[in-house]
Amino acid sequence: MSDKQIKNIEKKLLSDNYYILNRVTFDYLMSSGTWVNQMREVYDRGDGAGILLYNKEKQTVILTKQFRMPTYLNDNKDGFLVEITAGMLDKDNPEVCIIRETEEEVGYRLKKVKKVYEAYSSPGVMTEKMHFFVGEYTDDMKVNDGGGLDSEHEDIEVLELPFEKAINMLNNGKIEDTRTIVLLQYAQIYNLLGD
Ligand SMILES: Nc1nc2c(ncn2[C@@H]2O[C@H](COP(=O)(O)OP(=O)(O)O[C@H]3O[C@H](CO)[C@@H](O)[C@H](O)[C@@H]3O)[C@@H](O)[C@H]2O)c(=O)[nH]1
Numbered sequence: 001m002s003d004k005q006i007k008n009i010e011k012k013l014l015s016d017n018y019y020i021l022n023r024v025t026f027d028y029l030m031s032s033g034t035w036v037n038q039m040r041e042v043y044d045r046g047d048g049a050g051i052l053l054y055n056k057e058k059q060t061v062i063l064t065k066q067f068r069m070p071t072y073l074n075d076n077k078d079g080f081l082v083e084i085t086a087g088m089l090d091k092d093n094p095e096v097c098i099i100r101e102t103e104e105e106v107g108y109r110l111k112k113v114k115k116v117y118e119a120y121s122s123p124g125v126m127t128e129k130m131h132f133f134v135g136e137y138t139d140d141m142k143v144n145d146g147g148g149l150d151s152e153h154e155d156i157e158v159l160e161l162p163f164e165k166a167i168n169m170l171n172n173g174k175i176e177d178t179r180t181i182v183l184l185q186y187a188q189i190y191n192l193l194g195d
């Protein structure tokens, strides 16, 4: 952040009920040369990681389906969303996080993952940076049925789908999670399931 263009940053805590919502005011130097005072509400729930799991031999991917209240409140009829496996970093590094989340949510113990992107989820509102991975799974890596943590009331359906079907779903508007769209398109662009 250039302190030549931004100064007098003040944060006021609006909520720390579960995660953190701050009202941030600051002075910003417009490109026209005028200083203006701006206010932004900023939601901080930490960073996250997500992964597209794929199997070349079976030509399949693993996705999840779960209820997402924010989508239910905005146009998603039953509130269920098809997504990649993803979680919040908590205190782990992104790679450790995504290996843990994969075991919890879909039941596979991965040894190797590949980082492909790092990107802000919703830069106007959230601090969250998302770490994107892809990882190859095989049947012998399965250690449990997945489904998420009962202690957190996670209720995650594990979907193992032909890659072609996932791409059809994407093209027919059945995948409405940006992170999932990004990684399915990555798989297409780089022929991830090819030789
Ligand atoms: N009580 C309570 N629990 C919450 C709340 N918000 C989240 N949780 C709990 O925190 C758990 C977080 O599960 P993770 O698997 O770590 O995260 P996620 O919800 O899948 O989030 C992933 O996707 C998000 C995008 O939809 C990303 O924002 C996030 O970084 C991550 O990648 C949820 O299952 C739920 O139990 C809340 O407001 N109240």
Ligand SMILES: [Mg+2]
Binding pocket: 085, 086, 087, 088, 105
């Ligand atoms: Mg999750």
